[in-house]
Amino acid sequence: MGIKQLYQVISENAPDAIKAGDIKNHFGRKVAIVCQALLPSSRSMSIYSFLIAVRSEGQQLMSDTGETTSHLMGMFYRTLRMVDNGIKPLYVFDGAPPKLKSGELAKRFARKSEATEAHEEAKETGTAEDVEKFSRRTVRVTREHNAECKKLLKLMGIPYIDAPTEAEAQCAVLARAGKVYAAASEDMDTLCFETPILLRHLTFSEQRKEPIQEIHLNRALEGLGMDRKQFIDLCILLGCDYLEPIPKVGPNTALKLIRDHGSLEKVLEFMENDPKKKFVVPEDWPYEDARELFLNPDVRDANDPECDFKWEAPDVPGLVDFLVKDKGFNEDRVKNGAARLQKNLKSAQQSRLEGFFKPVARTDEEKASLKRKHDEKIQEQKKKKKEDAKAKKEAKSRPRGAG
Numbered sequence: 001m002g003i004k005q006l007y008q009v010i011s012e013n014a015p016d017a018i019k020a021g022d023i024k025n026h027f028g029r030k031v032a033i034v035c036q037a038l039l040p041s042s043r044s045m046s047i048y049s050f051l052i053a054v055r056s057e058g059q060q061l062m063s064d065t066g067e068t069t070s071h072l073m074g075m076f077y078r079t080l081r082m083v084d085n086g087i088k089p090l091y092v093f094d095g096a097p098p099k100l101k102s103g104e105l106a107k108r109f110a111r112k113s114e115a116t117e118a119h120e121e122a123k124e125t126g127t128a129e130d131v132e133k134f135s136r137r138t139v140r141v142t143r144e145h146n147a148e149c150k151k152l153l154k155l156m157g158i159p160y161i162d163a164p165t166e167a168e169a170q171c172a173v174l175a176r177a178g179k180v181y182a183a184a185s186e187d188m189d190t191l192c193f194e195t196p197i198l199l200r201h202l203t204f205s206e207q208r209k210e211p212i213q214e215i216h217l218n219r220a221l222e223g224l225g226m227d228r229k230q231f232i233d234l235c236i237l238l239g240c241d242y243l244e245p246i247p248k249v250g251p252n253t254a255l256k257l258i259r260d261h262g263s264l265e266k267v268l269e270f271m272e273n274d275p276k277k278k279f280v281v282p283e284d285w286p287y288e289d290a291r292e293l294f295l296n297p298d299v300r301d302a303n304d305p306e307c308d309f310k311w312e313a314p315d316v317p318g319l320v321d322f323l324v325k326d327k328g329f330n331e332d333r334v335k336n337g338a339a340r341l342q343k344n345l346k347s348a349q350q351s352r353l354e355g356f357f358k359p360v361a362r363t364d365e366e367k368a369s370l371k372r373k374h375d376e377k378i379q380e381q382k383k384k385k386k387e388d389a390k391a392k393k394e395a396k397s398r399p400r401g402a403g
Contacts, residue, residue: 002187004239005251010215013255013378014223020211023202027086031199032171034185035091069327071145072152076323078203079158080337083344090180090309091153091160092167100242100289155318156341159309169193169297177302191217192235192294194228226258232294233264242290244282314341
């Protein structure tokens with residue numbers, strides 16, 4: 001799930017933090033990609049998403065022996081697309097989820113069980129459309145699917161590492177250490193783990209034609225006027241995978257509460273002492289534990305031998321054996337893909353200009369000027385919103401036919 005409506009909060013209050021551009025803009029960059037394996041996920045590079053999206057006539061792709069191949073097809077071609085555009089991907093697979101996440105996971109499994117029942121019912125009484133809809137919701141990723149994707153990456157010469165727990169946290173460690181340019185995920189909570197740069201939509205299929213979003217954490221914090229701890233408190237208040245949200249707290253309210261009170265402790269104190277009792281905090285709401293998981297996640301140090309990785313030439317005979325002979329892929333397409341891997345990984349070795357010129361930090365004067373311009377922009381937006389609302393109200397109150 002990630003953080004609810006965090007993108008909206010940043011885009012409205014710290015627009016300078018977000019850049020949108022073409023995938024080609026990332027030529028020559030190393031990127032750590034969050035890969036969710038065994039559980040349903042919103043993350044674009046989840047094996048689960050391939051099992052749902054890569055289909056033919058509503059059914060998962062199968063080999064001649066009846067084995068599912070959608071996950072391999074998705075992983076192979078999405079990876080090729082990135083490499084074709086000069087990106088050097090590193091996959092980071094999730095480890096065991098933290099205990100605090102068990103509530104969110106239990107909900108996902110409950111939804112899956114309900115979908116299984118609905119799927120059986122649809123097969124008896126529903127339309128073909130209903131059957132396909134519920135069929136997608138019953139998809140389960142197995143350990144075998146996971147292992148096969150890792151085997152495919154190895155044969156392609158693409159590195160991967162296993163995170164101890166949350167893959168986002170491990171990607172953030174690598175990005176902070178400069179081992180990769182950014183972390184790539186659809187989940188905004190990657191920013192809570194302090195990745196300097198988050199890339200979204202990088203692993204979408206070409207057909208979606210979505211621009212790549214590049215979100216810079218330091219600019220987001222500057223625009224919001226917060227330090228990292230306050231930002232994490234804001235994200236917890238917005239709603240994360242670790243805790244139930246507080247009813248009646250939407251994005252604008254969450255932002256105002258943190259800005260007015262400075263920390264979750266003070267926000268909760270305000271809620272408890274509020275005579276109107278507008279907000280009711282869930283009984284078991286261990287926000288301190290959630291904050292600790294963001295501040296000090298279980299990760300490997302960037303210098304750990306497990307975090308050593310390199311891109312290698314693809315094993316073409318191995319790919320043919322695995323994808324063509326075992327899984328029934330088209331041989332010409334697999335060989336063509338391997339040739340693209342060899343050619344494009346070599347060309348991506350060319351260093352980007354930014355590797356030679358380190359960015360210069362902004363001066364205090366520049367920061368103050370940017371903040372002033374940003375605040376003026378926000379005030380202008382608020383003023384326009386009020387004027388539009390007033391005009392709308394006046395238009396509604398006018399008698400019909402009045403000019």
